Amino acid sequence: MSDLAGRRIVVGADHGGVALKTAIADRLRKRGASVEDVGTGSSEAVDYPVFARRVAERVASGAAELGVMVDRAGIGSAMAANRVPGVRAALCYDLSSARNSRAHNNANVLTLGSGLIGEDLAFQILDTFLETKCAEERHLRRAAMIDNTATEKPSCGCGASGACSCGTARDMDLTEKDMERIARRVAELSGAGVGPSAISACQYCQACFECDPEFVRRLVGAGASRVAHQPGAGAVPPELSKYIDHTLLKPDATRDQIRKLCAEAKEFRFASVCVNPNWAREAAEALRGTDVKVCTVVGFPLGAHLPEIKATEARRAIRDGAREIDMVINVGALKSGDDDLVYRDIRAVTDVCRDARAVCKVILETALLTDGEKVRACEAARRARADFVKTSTGFGPGGATAQDVALMATAVRGANIGVKASGGIRDFRAAQEMIAAGATRLGVSAGVQIIQEARGGAPAPAKSGERY
Numbered sequence: 001m002s003d004l005a006g007r008r009i010v011v012g013a014d015h016g017g018v019a020l021k022t023a024i025a026d027r028l029r030k031r032g033a034s035v036e037d038v039g040t041g042s043s044e045a046v047d048y049p050v051f052a053r054r055v056a057e058r059v060a061s062g063a064a065e066l067g068v069m070v071d072r073a074g075i076g077s078a079m080a081a082n083r084v085p086g087v088r089a090a091l092c093y094d095l096s097s098a099r100n101s102r103a104h105n106n107a108n109v110l111t112l113g114s115g116l117i118g119e120d121l122a123f124q125i126l127d128t129f130l131e132t133k134c135a136e137e138r139h140l141r142r143a144a145m146i147d148n149t150a151t152e153k154p155s156c157g158c159g160a161s162g163a164c165s166c167g168t169a170r171d172m173d174l175t176e177k178d179m180e181r182i183a184r185r186v187a188e189l190s191g192a193g194v195g196p197s198a199i200s201a202c203q204y205c206q207a208c209f210e211c212d213p214e215f216v217r218r219l220v221g222a223g224a225s226r227v228a229h230q231p232g233a234g235a236v237p238p239e240l241s242k243y244i245d246h247t248l249l250k251p252d253a254t255r256d257q258i259r260k261l262c263a264e265a266k267e268f269r270f271a272s273v274c275v276n277p278n279w280a281r282e283a284a285e286a287l288r289g290t291d292v293k294v295c296t297v298v299g300f301p302l303g304a305h306l307p308e309i310k311a312t313e314a315r316r317a318i319r320d321g322a323r324e325i326d327m328v329i330n331v332g333a334l335k336s337g338d339d340d341l342v343y344r345d346i347r348a349v350t351d352v353c354r355d356a357r358a359v360c361k362v363i364l365e366t367a368l369l370t371d372g373e374k375v376r377a378c379e380a381a382r383r384a385r386a387d388f389v390k391t392s393t394g395f396g397p398g399g400a401t402a403q404d405v406a407l408m409a410t411a412v413r414g415a416n417i418g419v420k421a422s423g424g425i426r427d428f429r430a431a432q433e434m435i436a437a438g439a440t441r442l443g444v445s446a447g448v449q450i451i452q453e454a455r456g457g458a459p460a461p462a463k464s465g466e467r468y
Contacts (some may be wrong), residue, residue, distance in 0.1 A: 003032065005033070009035055011053075011067070012070075013070040020070045039051055052089075052276040053107075068126065069081060071114070072090075087109055088106060105142075245324075248261045249301075266290050269292070271441065276297065277298075280296045294319045297363075298310050298328070299313065299349075301393040301396070303327075310349050325358055327362050335373060346381055361441075363422075365393055374407055378410075382411075386417060394424075394445075396423070399424030400434060408438070409438030421434035427449070
């Protein structure tokens with residue numbers, strides 16, 4: 001295949017991206033492209049800005065038509081490449097971003113994160129990037145504006161460009177101490193201190209549920225989708241009904257029960273209703289015009305479907321009105337040590353969700369796993385860019401435990417991934433326990449009883465053996 005004959009492409013990578021870069025270079029050469037490899041050529045640690053600049057400079061000089069740069073995340077390389085005038089580098093993580101970066105922004109350097117995507121998806125992104133052209137006049141004009149912006153000198157508040165008469169432009173060269181001082185001042189103005197000395201009764205942020213519930217209400221009103229609740233932070237206010245997925249996944253659920261579920265979700269303003277896929281369209285119709293989302297399940301409850309089947313399920317569910325997808329991982333692959341298959345299985349669904357701007361939650365079925373396996377599953381979910389990790393289906397040998405929630409919260413810390421506790425949460429006390437352990441979403445069938453109890457009602461009677 002020589003469809004790229006005559007096209008000059010430069011490739012580069014740091015130590016974290018060298019394997020993927022080599023595979024990309026081989027693929028390009030097989031397709032007839034003239035490929036220049038500017039390094040690195042080994043897994044020995046190097047600095048990605050050096051190689052990103054090499055790629056960018058070859059493109060900017062005209063020596064190469066396009067460039068490809070790979071590091072672990074792709075973000076830093078895009079930043080470094082964009083410092084070179086004439087370069088429009090874009091980090092692409094799916095087909096949509098690859099297509100848009102070319103068609104709308106006329107990107108000429110593609111950066112990839114080897115820690116975010118696998119080889120198969122990287123090849124698809126590369127092919128889309130190479131095949132897409134920027135042809136619309138308005139897009140070409142805006143891309144030219146990007147180039148002009150890169151060469152203009154900054155202007156300041158006095159309206160001068162270049163030489164500044166008021167001194168503002170000179171003062172914009174901030175030191176690290178300047179930034180620290182600004183951060184402290186912002187913290188003072190927002191009512192929170194900075195650093196250990198500011199921590200008093202509440203050892204976290206002084207804006208938690210217990211210290212300032214009104215602040216949390218404002219966050220919810222402003223559109224916050226998740227609120228962390230730290231250990232020992234006291235009672236959870238009834239407003240947190242918004243963070244409950246009101247769930248009915250029983251195989252014998254009827255239309256009337258689904259309609260009742262949706263009516264309760266509207267009344268109590270739950271985050272979502274979680275139903276089986278055959279009820280997604282019904283629930284979407286019942287909840288039209290409300291803030292309550294429709295959540296459904298994929299690969300449920302065993303997780304043994306093939307990745308492409310799960311992706312198809314997710315795509316159909318989203319078409320039927322689902323905005324959140326709870327998918328079950330391939331538990332057998334995880335226990336067999338095939339972490340790459342686990343990652344690809346999750347990625348198949350997260351790619352569909354990201355293209356549709358839907359939320360993806362990854363169900364681990366923790367009762368079947370060792371602690372080490374739970375952590376590895378969370379790491380796969382991180383790599384696949386899931387939105388949540390979730391404990392259980394509710395149909396396995398056990399449900400959520402505070403210990404598992406805490407372990408999962410630790411495993412995904414810093415990745416902007418929530419933790420959904422599900423399975424066996426039947427009363428307010430259990431809900432409090434999960435939130436205190438780090439849960440940011442609860443999957444429960446007893447949502448109404450939990451909220452009523454939180455508002456001072458009597459605890460719901462225990463229902464032995466009840467699942468979803």
